[in-house]
Amino acid sequence: MLAQNAALLNFVKQxxxxxxxxxxxxxxxxxxxxxxTSKKTLSQFDEARAELNLETGDLxxxxxKTVVDQVENWRSEISLKEARRISKSNKIxxxxxxxxxxxxxGRVAAQSARQIIMQKLRDAERAKxxxxxxxxxxxxxxxxxxxxxxxxxxVNIGDTEAILPYEEQPMGVRYRFGDRMKCLIQAVELTARxxxxxxxxxxxxxxxxLFALEVPEIADGIVxxxxxxxxxxxxxxxxxxxxxxxxDPVGACVGMKGSRVQMIVREFENExxxxxxxxxxxxTFIMSSLNPAQILRVDLNEATHRATVIVPKxxxxxxxxxxxxxxxxxxxxxxxxxxxxSADEVAEEEAAEEARIHYLRDFLxxxxxxxxxxxxxTASGFNSVEALxxxxxSDLIELVGGxxxxxxxxxxxxxxxxxxxxxxxxxxxQTEGVQAGASQPAGTNDPQQASPEGRAPDEAASGETSxxxxxxxS
Numbered sequence: 001m002l003a004q005n006a007a008l009l010n011f012v013k014q015x016x017x018x019x020x021x022x023x024x025x026x027x028x029x030x031x032x033x034x035x036x037t038s039k040k041t042l043s044q045f046d047e048a049r050a051e052l053n054l055e056t057g058d059l060x061x062x063x064x065k066t067v068v069d070q071v072e073n074w075r076s077e078i079s080l081k082e083a084r085r086i087s088k089s090n091k092i093x094x095x096x097x098x099x100x101x102x103x104x105x106g107r108v109a110a111q112s113a114r115q116i117i118m119q120k121l122r123d124a125e126r127a128k129x130x131x132x133x134x135x136x137x138x139x140x141x142x143x144x145x146x147x148x149x150x151x152x153x154x155v156n157i158g159d160t161e162a163i164l165p166y167e168e169q170p171m172g173v174r175y176r177f178g179d180r181m182k183c184l185i186q187a188v189e190l191t192a193r194x195x196x197x198x199x200x201x202x203x204x205x206x207x208x209x210l211f212a213l214e215v216p217e218i219a220d221g222i223v224x225x226x227x228x229x230x231x232x233x234x235x236x237x238x239x240x241x242x243x244x245x246x247x248d249p250v251g252a253c254v255g256m257k258g259s260r261v262q263m264i265v266r267e268f269e270n271e272x273x274x275x276x277x278x279x280x281x282x283x284t285f286i287m288s289s290l291n292p293a294q295i296l297r298v299d300l301n302e303a304t305h306r307a308t309v310i311v312p313k314x315x316x317x318x319x320x321x322x323x324x325x326x327x328x329x330x331x332x333x334x335x336x337x338x339x340x341x342s343a344d345e346v347a348e349e350e351a352a353e354e355a356r357i358h359y360l361r362d363f364l365x366x367x368x369x370x371x372x373x374x375x376x377x378t379a380s381g382f383n384s385v386e387a388l389x390x391x392x393x394s395d396l397i398e399l400v401g402g403x404x405x406x407x408x409x410x411x412x413x414x415x416x417x418x419x420x421x422x423x424x425x426x427x428x429x430q431t432e433g434v435q436a437g438a439s440q441p442a443g444t445n446d447p448q449q450a451s452p453e454g455r456a457p458d459e460a461a462s463g464e465t466s467x468x469x470x471x472x473x474s
Contacts, residue, residue, distance in 0.1 A: 009057040019125050020159070027052050029120035034061060036116050045075055045100065062097040126194035129160045133188045133197055140209050141199065145179045155183060155199060168200035170233030173269050182267060184209060201268075202232035210267060211238070214260045217252040224249075226278040229332035233271055237289060237329045239278040250275050274329075282307070282336060289330035293319035296343055306337040313342040356384050363388070363417050367410060373400050385421075388414035 012030070016023045034050035045063040052059050065078040067090050078098050083090035090096055143155035143162060151166035153175055164183060169175065183199035184206040190196075200206060208225050217223040222244050230236040240249040253275045254261050261273055276288040283298040286307055294315045299308040311319045319340050320327045331338045341349075363385045364374050376399040382388050388396075388410060396407035 006057055008052070008059060009054070012054065015121060019121065019128075021121070021124055021128060023054060025124045025128075026121065027054055029117050029124060030059070032120055033116035034059065049097070060099045062099055064095055065098040067092050067094045067096060126190075130188065130190045130195040133160075133185065133195060134190075136185050137188060138205065138209075139185050140182050140206070140213070141185060142180065142182050143199070145175050145177055145181075147177065155181075157183075157197070157199070160195065160197065162197035162199045164199050164201060168198075168202045170202050170268065170271065171231070172233045173201075182206070182210065202230075204228040204230040204236070207236050207238070207264065207268075207273070210264050211253060211260075214263050215253055215255075217242075217247060217249075222247055223252050227333050227335075229329045231325060231329065233269070235272040235274070235325060235329060236268075237274045237276065237333045239276055239285070239289070239333055241278040250277055276333075282334065286330065286334050286336060286338065289333045290319050290326065290340075293326070295319070300336075304337070305335070306339065307334075308346075309338055309340045310343055310346050311340065313344050316340065316342045359385050359417075359421070363414065366417075367413065369400070376400075385414050385417050389418045 008030075012023055012026045015021065015026050030052050031050040035048055047064040049062050050059065051062060065076055067080055067083040068077045069080060069092055071077045071079050078096070080090070080092055083094070083096060083098070086096065086098065141157045141162070143157040146154045146156045146161060148154065149163075153164040153169070155162045155164050162183070162185070164175075168186070175181075181201065183201055184203055185197060186200045186203065187198045188195060189198075205228075207230060208228055211225060212218045215223065218225065223240055223242050225238055226241055227239040228236065238253070240253055242249040242252070252260075261275065265271060265273055274291065276291055279285040279288065282300055286298050286309060287295040290309065290311075293311055296310045296312065299310070301307070309319065318326070321329075327338055327340055360378075360383065364377070369377075377388075377396070380399055382391060382396075391411055391414075393404060393407040393411050396410055397404055400406045400410070
């Protein structure tokens with residue numbers, strides 16, 4: 001019996017050490033296993049339970065029995081004499097836990113108990129892993145690729161495994177068995193198969209956490225990462241600020257000769273990382289976010305949270321970036337919708353707008369409309385001669401005092417005016433083709449030179465502007 005007790009104690013200690021489990025958890029598993037087995041092999045007893053002494057290794061199987069003077073049913077009754085061997089305070093009528101001979105357990109029962117014990121320990125181990133990781137979402141772990149399940153990677157993170165889903169892997173990066181990497185724990189769930197830990201290599205938060213590890217100024221709270229935008233595997237933009245005016249936030253993150261940022265770049269398989277200074281001024285922030293492009297000016301529309309960014313023509317591609325990436329990340333970083341245009345295009349748009357206003361005013365002057373009618377027409381959305389040319393007389397009757405005749409005259413004259421503009425543009429284009437390289441006569445580009453008959457110069461012939469070199473990003 002002593003040998004058996006010693007073996008049981010060694011079993012508890014060994015499992016506790018290997019699995020990192022509290023001995024009390026193993027004790028409980030052993031007791032539950034014995035109870036489960038006793039219900040199958042010793043069914044004649046009621047309310048069986050087990051008790052393991054962690055100091056002596058003594059394991060008892062206890063059943064509920066009633067203390068009686070004369071035993072008639074030994075399965076549920078115990079004599080007063082036997083009861084007082086357990087405790088002198090026992091008396092007739094008491095219901096007590098009485099030990100039975102564990103040898104009746106048998107070899108088969110012992111094997112079953114061992115299987116149940118191992119299952120209980122596996123359950124306890126899973127529960128412990130869940131408890132250890134359930135509050136670690138958002139933390140960094142280091143792991144090694146163990147295997148692949150379809151396109152997902154299984155990562156060994158020390159005492160358990162985590163899933164790195166395909167969609168959480170950086171674009172264009174191919175991992176191999178044995179690759180070591182840092183991941184961010186995204187979610188921890190307890191499933192029927194045990195704890196499920198999901199990690200990511202693609203989320204922006206991982207970059208921020210790694211900078212906090214590499215840059216003491218961030219860890220100390222002197223430098224703060226205000227915003228971050230990332231297209232994993234390709235490029236990341238960070239906006240940083242400093243609470244200490246003597247500390248350059250960008251320089252602190254870059255490090256001496258780029259040493260700090262290069263550590264993170266290597267961790268992410270040479271992903272490009274742009275670090276820009278944050279500014280509470282949206283225009284300044286937007287200009288910094290589009291680095292290295294040269295920005296001429298930024299026009300903000302606070303109501304729509306939209307910004308028009310004007311750049312030199314030779315900087316347009318640089319500002320937009322390959323496949324729009326630079327502009328797209330800048331928009332995410334700043335939180336503004338960005339409309340990036342070249343200075344030449346903006347000049348053309350402004351000239352076209354000036355011409356549109358001039359031609360509409362000129363046409364309305366020719367129609368000799370009252371100020372009230374003119375205001376009603378423009379307030380109703382007819383802000384160009386082209387709009388009037390496309391309108392139906394019924395759209396204008398109420399705007400011109402109910403006169404159907406005047407409404408029809410406006411529509412007809414607007415169509416003629418637009419046709420005259422187009423003919424003038426066509427003629428001007430033919431002249432330019434013949435006299436390529438020759439300078440234009442003075443005044444031909446001035447929208448103010450429209451004739452009383454509504455003939456106008458070429459700039460606003462169609463009322464359209466080119467959008468060839470424009471990039472809109474939200």
